[in-house]
Amino acid sequence: MTTESLVNNLFNTDYESIPENVKEHAKKSILNWAGVAIGSANHPSVGMVLDLKNDLQSSEQVTILGRSEKADILLATLTNGMTSHIFDFDDTHLDTIHHPSGPVAPVVFALGEWYDLNPIEVLRAFVLGSEVELRISNAIYPAHYDLGWHITSTVGVFGAAVSAGLLLKLNKEQLLQALGIAGTQSSGLREMFGTMTKPFHPGKAAQNGLLAAMLAKKGFTSSNQVLEAKRGFSAVLSPTFNLDRVNENWGKQWELLKNSFKPYACGIVLHPSIDACIQLRNFAEPMNVQEIQLIVNPSVLELTGKKEPRTGLEGKFSIYHSAAVGFLEKAAGQAQYDDEKVMDPNIVAFRSKIKPSINDDINEDKAIAKVILNNGTEHKVTIEHATGSIENPMSRASLIDKFIALTKPIIGDEQGKKVIRKIERFEDVESIEEITALCRG
């Protein structure tokens, strides 16, 4: 019984038995989540969701990252999950394209702040919720994703329920029921990509998972075999699946260690090309460039082939824009994907010099780039593994730079540095409120 074994595994995994490197990686994931969540706090969609507070006359319980107002734990969870994904700049489990922190971190922060929970318990709940998400995603990827499901939300709801369930101290039977109540709320269609509803997905997964655990705690009944039942989650939402992946090597192999962080605020397929263009800039000034040739994986043109993007969001789906800003600005952070930047005449003009071509032998994290100067000189760069890949992860310094760049406009430099210090020493903070108070805008 997959679901029951999973619950048993969770109960057998106390804080001490989680390896140090996993805990460290969890703190990096939380830092990355907090950065993107704070950074996007003023996006129009956030104001729309928080306006629900007026409609519902709802209470102020916990922090909305990057905002001055609070919300009740369910609405805060929705909002802080949504902001994790607005910039498409969140963490990624590359094997499954699952972004684990979005559905889980908002839950552990909301409960941790509201019930003033021990940070060590909160960190354990984050690790185990994330681990459950990624293992379930392993079991159903790629068939589930290919069918059209947004895996971060469809599976994220289980991680959220586990994190919440552990923090609310459900017993085994209640946690089984919570997984059932979570799984039956699983939803999120890839058709929504490119709209505000895409980041709404991980927020809703977080909220639904928290709701599931809250109800299970009260005795609400559900299925105790949601993963493996004939009409359960896997059979209904995935054409093929391998449920062995959920529990195998539990406690020995940690999927969370494969969680990676993006240096650039766009889809991962663009990252090797951006890396390459940043390096090429060392050999040439823009005015001297005749063209930049890129050899890339076929998915690059399939997913990000937009030649004339007109908005920041469209820019994220354009190899032309992304390579251009990589070369011109040696960066591809959120600032390189705002609406003005995408319409900047210098950048628009330079986009026409970008010449991508596809090659089946090039992996997704690889790119070969060649700049040809007006005088005929050529320079070539090969990126074997893009920054942010498992083989070439972002350094601590880069993660910190990313956090500061994202949060400085909202909470300022100094406060941002304090948040970094607190999250890096998560086990030592007195309370979660100590962190969240610093994350308010």
Next chain:
Amino acid sequence: MTTESLVNNLFNTDYESIPENVKEHAKKSILNWAGVAIGSANHPSVGMVLDLKNDLQSSEQVTILGRSEKADILLATLTNGMTSHIFDFDDTHLDTIHHPSGPVAPVVFALGEWYDLNPIEVLRAFVLGSEVELRISNAIYPAHYDLGWHITSTVGVFGAAVSAGLLLKLNKEQLLQALGIAGTQSSGLREMFGTMTKPFHPGKAAQNGLLAAMLAKKGFTSSNQVLEAKRGFSAVLSPTFNLDRVNENWGKQWELLKNSFKPYACGIVLHPSIDACIQLRNFAEPMNVQEIQLIVNPSVLELTGKKEPRTGLEGKFSIYHSAAVGFLEKAAGQAQYDDEKVMDPNIVAFRSKIKPSINDDINEDKAIAKVILNNGTEHKVTIEHATGSIENPMSRASLIDKFIALTKPIIGDEQGKKVIRKIERFEDVESIEEITALCRG
């Protein structure tokens, strides 16, 4: 474009263009919904959901049917949708096994009460939301249901969004977006049948649909082709579908007229057998009965073959218990499915006299029953169309009896009769509050 055509059809259908018989049928549907919702208001699961108010410190905005406390419009919608389905006694569109009122009525009542909306607008929103649900269900049934989806919730969310969208006066573009936000929240697994999570489904569909419309009103963006897109609702959630069914004969044929009401508090496949046993009682006293033979559709033993039910809920999945109470008590209302009744020694003993056998030539709404007395005498009854089928609908008088039987323990006889009068003259009430005030427990 299916979704856009649907929105155009909705905008072209004003109150006057809805035929009188459709409006009358809508009022019957609302009466039936209110009865089952009030009747199940004290079920333990309702207390659990309403306890969320304490966790969230949420506000009291509108009526929870059958309860004294109120809740905010989203939580009230969840609760009033859940209670529609707790007794499995709600309305049914027999072509698709979709129970249309559960996801829609809570939305129109919450908004109608909170914003003090014109009852005529509320009735139109109920009719059109229901119509949308049933038409979408027609398009994907049976493949979608057979895969394991609880169609009432997966599709109900669209009806809820439409009803809410019309009452919140969304423009066409906003209503398209609302359908997108609704569809991406579509969820509900049949694995949950037999647990508290089953009735949670229509409640969540109602709540998610209302949320979708509220967000769309604020400018939240989504897909404008959720029904027909390559990775949209139909393609992802149904192995086969025919989207022509959504808009064909709009305004000429009304699916809502096919909505039927249950005389008995159990699955429809049991109804012809119960009808038959009630009639057989006219020929025999229990003490004289040797056995009762039933010839039924094969689905009866597949779905309701439980020989020794031990709880009220299990009794609903037992032809043996259902036929026994039909004969012994000439009834199969909610009172015949409480836990005590199912364990009553007289009824338990009589169950062993029920001898069902299946026959492929017997339709689902047909049954043949024969009572054999101890003295060898036999009496036979054939039910061609069970009460509650399209061919043999419940009379107004039976619907009223059902309403009173369900609601008397909660709001009393006299108040119940007032509710009936108000709902039967829905267009003439001054405000929705006039009705809901009478529905409080």
